[in-house]
Amino acid sequence: MSTEPDALPGAGTVMEGLELTDHHCHGVAASDLDRAGFEALATESNWPAPPGTSMFDSQLGFAIRRWCAPLLDLEPHAGPEDYLARRLQLGAGAVNRSLLSAAGIGTFLVDTGYRAEELTSPAQTAALAGGAAREIVRLEHVAEQVAAKGTTPPSFSADFAEALTRAAGDAAGLKSIAAYRCGLDFDPSPPTAREVELAAARWLGRLEAGGATPRIEDPVLLRNLLWTGLQLGRPIQFHTGYGDADVDLHRCNPLHLTGWLRATRGTGVPVMLLHCYPYHREAGYLAQVFPQVYVDVGLAVNHTGSRSPAVIAESLELTPFHKALFSTDAVGLAELHYLGAALFRRGFGGAAARWIDAGEWSMADAERVAALVGYRNAARVYGLDA
């Protein structure tokens, strides 16, 4: 069985040999996974499947068994038990190397603000794939570290700004998970210094009283992070759309950002809308009308599996081709990096092939757009060539 990602039928040729830039992903688990651990990473649910059922019975589960099994020298559609047994037999290291190097991803932009201690670092992730990595710094994670290390209400904003500048170092961009913490329907104006101080006092006071791990949820503080982040001038990624059971999905519609996009357009800072599903058409509208907005359908591609070509095609309706990016949003399982890339190649390549066959797109245009979406847009926006 070939380990070429283009081995997925229907990919056409426009994606052939194209080394992708994954502009949003995470590391992989370096240790071996039992069935519960594997299933937990193969769903966005925070709980196990009901008794008698399995997360393998999903589009993602079927795609893993179909497309990843052969890379572990199993038959396509190998059963879950066989798959997991083989994974243990080979060991996490070999599996990760095999899947990541087959993904055809040359550059990984890695969000280091989520479960970083359990996952491979950007450098380790890239090494497994034989590629390069750049960091994406999560705003909320930096703020929570500032709180954990000790700050005061009046100094919080400056302490955060300083910590962010330091953390950003040579990071490629920033990321906001305001969608998870307060929804995207937040006040689009910047909070005043006084508002931030009062909100910081409430938050830090609770932390002192309770001794809990800091979790930043106050919309005033989350807005402060965003407006501070804008000053760095680097692209800001936003979680939008589908995620785990912590989100109120209807408050993660990227359209809720419309006012904030108007308010911040003048800064020229690129805004990267991640995932977007099932609001990817709405995201396409934002990408067309706001010059600073970019979109991907990462996460949804993996989880919709055999339906991902439809999702990818829908994301290419209003989105100008200089505004669409590839990502996997893979986390924990190298299967997700591999599949995210393979399914994207298949989905984009298949759509392009149909449009070429129908005489609608020229081959030259399709190849140019494949390169834009595959890595050139990311290179331009994140300055990866520099």
Place this chain on the structure above:
Amino acid sequence: MSTEPDALPGAGTVMEGLELTDHHCHGVAASDLDRAGFEALATESNWPAPPGTSMFDSQLGFAIRRWCAPLLDLEPHAGPEDYLARRLQLGAGAVNRSLLSAAGIGTFLVDTGYRAEELTSPAQTAALAGGAAREIVRLEHVAEQVAAKGTTPPSFSADFAEALTRAAGDAAGLKSIAAYRCGLDFDPSPPTAREVELAAARWLGRLEAGGATPRIEDPVLLRNLLWTGLQLGRPIQFHTGYGDADVDLHRCNPLHLTGWLRATRGTGVPVMLLHCYPYHREAGYLAQVFPQVYVDVGLAVNHTGSRSPAVIAESLELTPFHKALFSTDAVGLAELHYLGAALFRRGFGGAAARWIDAGEWSMADAERVAALVGYRNAARVYGLDA
């Protein structure tokens, strides 16, 4: 012309011979229908089509003429007048028997809280089909009967609980139409006893004053029904999405239930999201992340006719395969039971066939998922084997 539902082209083979469980439907009109009566049941509109137009000019109308006409020994695409004349000639009883027995549905879960007096009972419906039936008890209907029989504000809640327990008898589950009465964006917390008493006083006071048929609309009371219903431990169906002109469709997005699903997850009571269209992708998200959530696209399958394969395929994106169910939501017309089943077989079978042909799904997996969606998930969740 064959009466086999699999006669629809594109059904592939995975649905062949599979006896379905329709986990949400109603009875059929036992009496003959004139054109106005038939058209009224072939649309979700509460009013006739504009002058010079006909409800037959719709996806559902075309599907009836195409797929049901041959079962009445007419040519495919028979005109509306011919179809209705033949229907009258054969008589409602023969038509109902012919269509219902051709549907290939073995078990019907019948909502008895809507127009029950005009429609066949669960037992009658099942008898026409040669199958079995179980009842689904509509919470609001029971509450309105309690009000009609006489209750008092302080005793309403207990009277309802008692009536529900009695009505539930050996019913397979409960159903809420809160979507119709107050929208799904209700307060997810349980109302206090005092709040329920006050709300009952307002409602019962209006009934006494006005003498109208009781119609329960107060969100406090509707929440009380739900929290009381939870105590029975049986699956609760929710109308979500598309319905008639009484709904505010944007308030029927199942995502509005997110808070309530979080609040009630611990009870373990299965929540069955019905219809969902055009929010079936959002419903799929809920089914993936909440262990107790299940979805169908009944109603939409019939009304989208030749487009139903697309809707069915979309509903199979995020929904784990142990969480998707078949239903028709047929009401009044046996055409809807027959078509709902036939179109579902075609839509699911066709999608599976494409994925098998593309090497993405194995035949064994497809057959297993067909059985899950067709009847096994319903059997497990409603305890139908017991």
Place this chain on the structure above:
Amino acid sequence: MSTEPDALPGAGTVMEGLELTDHHCHGVAASDLDRAGFEALATESNWPAPPGTSMFDSQLGFAIRRWCAPLLDLEPHAGPEDYLARRLQLGAGAVNRSLLSAAGIGTFLVDTGYRAEELTSPAQTAALAGGAAREIVRLEHVAEQVAAKGTTPPSFSADFAEALTRAAGDAAGLKSIAAYRCGLDFDPSPPTAREVELAAARWLGRLEAGGATPRIEDPVLLRNLLWTGLQLGRPIQFHTGYGDADVDLHRCNPLHLTGWLRATRGTGVPVMLLHCYPYHREAGYLAQVFPQVYVDVGLAVNHTGSRSPAVIAESLELTPFHKALFSTDAVGLAELHYLGAALFRRGFGGAAARWIDAGEWSMADAERVAALVGYRNAARVYGLDA
């Protein structure tokens, strides 16, 4: 290269020779366009594409290069520079005539309330195409003219009513852009005379103070325009869904009109939901359940280009076939009139052809529905035969 719109592959035959009625469009720019001017009309963005990118890299840009280039005697897929140079060489007049006459549109209903001074009039537009034109009067434009000419708070409502009656003359219908000005989630009840006077006083006072061009944005006044417009008894078009960066797209969901549709159903005035994307399924629901509601997917067809068949098919799910209409929403570029028609023929014709091939629709039904959607529904609703 044939100039027949049916030259697009996949159109099937049901659309052949069908002269369309474009029930919502604008005029074209009569003067030559440089690259910036052309790109600005080929997007809904209010700003140029980011440095190094082009609006030609979009589904619309690719469709123009593919389908319009041959009408200017260029090869399909001609480059943007070649296309624009050829356009200048031929001159705007020749280009407009060539594209408009190739569109196969017999009747144009032209919105004259937007950039009228820069665009061809209805008569000029029709003359270029060898067809006929009728006017659509934009409510807000008339109200702004009333303010500019001078009115008073107590007389505003009557002055508007009089101006509207005069402006409406033999117009085919009216149009509201409340979606742009306050969103569609406005109070569905009519404002009182006192409310209107107070709102007019605020608006007119600001105009006097500031000397700015009148722009009507107050929801009270916008509602007054609608309720006044209803009295003329002619169809009222609503912008819904996708538009430029001025809209809050989530407030342009046509479902927000549900209350207003209920409140005004009794008037019998047809309500024409324009564009609707990405809420065209929601619009289909409204068209099915409210007898006075009609829908199109103009604008979205052009901008989704090679994806437009999917959008058109989705719009034909719940919408009864006597409720769907063709439009282009073309503005400025004759390319948009031509493509809007050609892509619609291809999208509708292709869907019908697939359903005929699958035995789901009869050829006779498909031809009848093509005529309904192509021009008969418009003729009936707007009284164009009269």
